[in-house]
Amino acid sequence: MATCSVPLSRLARSLPSSAIRDLLRLVDRPDVISLAGGLPAPDLFPAERLAEAASRAVASSGRLGPPALQYGTTEGLAELREVVRTWSPARSADDVLVTTGSQQALDLVAHALVDPGEVVVVERPTYLGFLQAVAPCEPRVVGVGSDRDGMRTDELEERLRSGLRPSLVYVVPSFANPSGATLSDERRRHLVDLAERYGFAVVEDDPYRELGIDGHPPAPLGTSSDAVVTVGSASKVLAPGLRVGWAVAPKPLREALVRIKQARDLHTPTISQAVAADVLGDGDFMASHLATLRDGYRTRRNALSAALARAFGDALHIDLPAGGMFLWACHPGLDAAALLPAALAQGVAFVPGVVFGTGDEAHGLRDRFRLSYATATPAELIEASGRLASAVGEVRSLP
Amino acid sequence: MATCSVPLSRLARSLPSSAIRDLLRLVDRPDVISLAGGLPAPDLFPAERLAEAASRAVASSGRLGPPALQYGTTEGLAELREVVRTWSPARSADDVLVTTGSQQALDLVAHALVDPGEVVVVERPTYLGFLQAVAPCEPRVVGVGSDRDGMRTDELEERLRSGLRPSLVYVVPSFANPSGATLSDERRRHLVDLAERYGFAVVEDDPYRELGIDGHPPAPLGTSSDAVVTVGSASKVLAPGLRVGWAVAPKPLREALVRIKQARDLHTPTISQAVAADVLGDGDFMASHLATLRDGYRTRRNALSAALARAFGDALHIDLPAGGMFLWACHPGLDAAALLPAALAQGVAFVPGVVFGTGDEAHGLRDRFRLSYATATPAELIEASGRLASAVGEVRSLP
Numbered sequence: 196m197a198t199c200s201v202p203l204s205r206l207a208r209s210l211p212s213s214a215i216r217d218l219l220r221l222v223d224r225p226d227v228i229s230l231a232g233g234l235p236a237p238d239l240f241p242a243e244r245l246a247e248a249a250s251r252a253v254a255s256s257g258r259l260g261p262p263a264l265q266y267g268t269t270e271g272l273a274e275l276r277e278v279v280r281t282w283s284p285a286r287s288a289d290d291v292l293v294t295t296g297s298q299q300a301l302d303l304v305a306h307a308l309v310d311p312g313e314v315v316v317v318e319r320p321t322y323l324g325f326l327q328a329v330a331p332c333e334p335r336v337v338g339v340g341s342d343r344d345g346m347r348t349d350e351l352e353e354r355l356r357s358g359l360r361p362s363l364v365y366v367v368p369s370f371a372n373p374s375g376a377t378l379s380d381e382r383r384r385h386l387v388d389l390a391e392r393y394g395f396a397v398v399e400d401d402p403y404r405e406l407g408i409d410g411h412p413p414a415p416l417g418t419s420s421d422a423v424v425t426v427g428s429a430s431k432v433l434a435p436g437l438r439v440g441w442a443v444a445p446k447p448l449r450e451a452l453v454r455i456k457q458a459r460d461l462h463t464p465t466i467s468q469a470v471a472a473d474v475l476g477d478g479d480f481m482a483s484h485l486a487t488l489r490d491g492y493r494t495r496r497n498a499l500s501a502a503l504a505r506a507f508g509d510a511l512h513i514d515l516p517a518g519g520m521f522l523w524a525c526h527p528g529l530d531a532a533a534l535l536p537a538a539l540a541q542g543v544a545f546v547p548g549v550v551f552g553t554g555d556e557a558h559g560l561r562d563r564f565r566l567s568y569a570t571a572t573p574a575e576l577i578e579a580s581g582r583l584a585s586a587v588g589e590v591r592s593l594p
Numbered sequence: 595m596a597t598c599s600v601p602l603s604r605l606a607r608s609l610p611s612s613a614i615r616d617l618l619r620l621v622d623r624p625d626v627i628s629l630a631g632g633l634p635a636p637d638l639f640p641a642e643r644l645a646e647a648a649s650r651a652v653a654s655s656g657r658l659g660p661p662a663l664q665y666g667t668t669e670g671l672a673e674l675r676e677v678v679r680t681w682s683p684a685r686s687a688d689d690v691l692v693t694t695g696s697q698q699a700l701d702l703v704a705h706a707l708v709d710p711g712e713v714v715v716v717e718r719p720t721y722l723g724f725l726q727a728v729a730p731c732e733p734r735v736v737g738v739g740s741d742r743d744g745m746r747t748d749e750l751e752e753r754l755r756s757g758l759r760p761s762l763v764y765v766v767p768s769f770a771n772p773s774g775a776t777l778s779d780e781r782r783r784h785l786v787d788l789a790e791r792y793g794f795a796v797v798e799d800d801p802y803r804e805l806g807i808d809g810h811p812p813a814p815l816g817t818s819s820d821a822v823v824t825v826g827s828a829s830k831v832l833a834p835g836l837r838v839g840w841a842v843a844p845k846p847l848r849e850a851l852v853r854i855k856q857a858r859d860l861h862t863p864t865i866s867q868a869v870a871a872d873v874l875g876d877g878d879f880m881a882s883h884l885a886t887l888r889d890g891y892r893t894r895r896n897a898l899s900a901a902l903a904r905a906f907g908d909a910l911h912i913d914l915p916a917g918g919m920f921l922w923a924c925h926p927g928l929d930a931a932a933l934l935p936a937a938l939a940q941g942v943a944f945v946p947g948v949v950f951g952t953g954d955e956a957h958g959l960r961d962r963f964r965l966s967y968a969t970a971t972p973a974e975l976i977e978a979s980g981r982l983a984s985a986v987g988e989v990r991s992l993p
Contacts, residue, residue, distance in 0.1 A: 237659025246649050252648075253645040254641065260637070262835070263835050264636075264836070265634075295863070298857075302858050331854075436660070436864035438859065455730075458729065459697070460859070462837070463694075465837075570658065
């Protein structure tokens with residue numbers, strides 16, 4: 196085993212409050228190729244089309260001025276809610292609440308559904324941003340195992356049978372962060388069935404849904420049950436800087452979300468909403484843009500996985516994702532958190548798997564790595580793989 | 595007394611959760627001239643300059659793409675934090691946290707500073723949005739009287755001497771919503787002195803500061819003490835649709851605010867931040883734009899107050915504000931909440947004073963009206979005054 200200049204326990208302790216922030220800081224060092232953040236590829240932003248939409252939004256007029264500039268309702272701009280309906284399981288625009296990024300949707304749903312001491316079930320590994328959103332509600336977080344087909348719903352059912360009574364179960368069902376896994380159609384049906392049988396809400400966080408590299412994921416869980424809240428985002432298909440997300444929820448819950456959001460920020464910036472409505476609602480443009488995105492991420496995923504295979508051979512196990520932004524890798528016997536300082540010294544950043552676990556269960560993820568192929572260019576991804584291999588060689592050769 | 599088709603008690607009960615939202619809905623009826631909302635004048639938006647800034651922001655580039663489109667840090671864009679420094683009591687850009695509108699700053703400050711059962715002091719009348727932001731923290735809200743010179747700090751001192759121990763005191767010190775009052779220089783010094791002596795935080799909510807019609811307000815409280823958190827906004831000087839606000843706070847509190855915000859929405863839309871930084875940072879443009887704004891609001895204020903004087907004579911007492919967006923009026927003996935349905939039937943909306951009080955104290959505001967002159971044109975303001983007088987005549991003539 197390597198020496199460990201960042202003790203695991205200390206890293207884990209510091210995470211709940213500052214993990215994403217600290218990750219965003221790692222990417223600021225110009226000598227570091229970052230596979231750490233989940234930042235979309237800058238060269239794939241539809242910047243021209245967004246600029247056109249921004250000009251149009253500010254120039255448009257209404258009785259109270261350009262809707263993009265004036266105060267709006269908490270629920271969101273009518274045009275955007277209508278467009279989101281077509282991108283989500285919503286049956287009507289009324290089902291849609293526009294949020295300030297999907298992070299806010301997670302924050303609102305957590306505060307509406309979870310009281311202190313209640314059980315929240317997540318996948319192991321799970322998305323950090325949700326753990327941060329739910330933490331102020333003081334839940335008991337329980338991890339359920341997952342594999343290439345997503346959450347092990349058989350394991351969940353066993354826990355339910357043994358008396359576990361969660362308020363909600365949180366899943367990232369398509370091309371998950373961090374695992375890249377996609378919940379199978381069979382397990383989707385199973386999860387919805389369990390939700391209805393045991394009376395819990397499913398929070399379906401689906402920001403990567405349109406980024407299928409090897410085909411589309413199964414239909415969203417939200418289409419089949421009122422026990423599901425579907426959370427979506429324009430961040431991965433347009434640009435995260437807009438901070439446009441949404442929650443699709445049945446009426447009583449949606450009204451609770453609106454009340455909480457109103458006190459939080461009144462409403463999501465109308466300028467962002469108008470831009471998102473314009474571009475997401477342009478079907479021809481989006482068809483072509485999504486094809487470009489999928490091609491771009493396919494090239495990157497393949498470049499990184501091939502380079503890692505060349506650099507590591509069989510030592511590194513990679514779960515090749517069918518879409519999204521992340522490779523989930525495992526180097527048996529290697530402590531990924533302990534490797535991080537050496538990797539940064541070599542000029543490459545990643546996120547140790549332990550970050551994505553909950554409590555003691557996190558320990559089981561310590562030989563795991565989340566490697567994002569979204570931000571760097573294919574050439575940088577190849578260079579990064581070499582640097583990572585050098586860092587591993589370095590820590591392995593230490594006494 | 596008039597008949598009362600909306601019972602006061604019912605109106606008051608429904609307010610904490612839905613007041614601003616319901617007010618925003620009132621303005622949607624095209625036959626109603628709304629003096630209810632606090633929406634800036636649509637004809638005074640600097641739409642062209644904002645459009646220019648939006649195009650520039652999306653076209654600008656960085657290592658990770660246009661900063662306006664990419665994820666950013668929770669603290670905010672460096673350029674905007676630097677510009678806000680010059681618009682606020684901040685000593686350095688580091689003191690500034692960018693928020694999703696000033697509403698979010700109030701939400702964050704409330705959650706960082708107030709635990710259940712703790713005392714929060716507000717002016718009577720106070721801003722509704724703060725009451726909504728602080729409500730989830732379950733404080734005991736105590737109102738302290740105010741007059742034309744803002745909060746009665748002598749009354750506050752008396753309460754402190756009698757043992758009141760607030761966690762924070764909330765004031766809108768310049769051209770307040772709803773009273774239009776401006777806290778005098780002497781009371782500002784007194785309030786800061788009390789804060790330091792009794793160990794509470796002052797939350798200075800200052801969105802109207804630049805809208806002085808008859809001159810500038812005294813220096814912000816935040817310049818004189820670390821016990822003060824200053825909250826500001828681009829909503830009234832540029833456009834509310836950007837949802838760009840900020841909090842200027844000493845380091846330990848600021849770090850707590852950042853942690854809460856990160857879980858709430860990761861960061862404020864970078865597109866809004868880039869636009870605000872560009873325009874607020876353009877000194878020549880802002881000098882001319884603020885002169886236009888002040889002229890525009892002066893014309894409106896004068897049109898409304900003159901028309902009300904013609905329509906009501908001495909029956910309506912008006913506190914003429916020296917800036918901002920609101921006339922605070924009193925019609926002794928008239929129940930403003932009871933008047934509202936008749937006023938809406940006549941095609942004019944306003945906000946009954948009782949909305950801005952807390953608990954039982956609200957009763958003392960029942961003959962008060964908040965009349966916004968910001969949104970309607972001068973001609974509409976004159977028409978609205980006539981409609982309001984008709985509504986009063988109607989309810990007065992009921993058996």
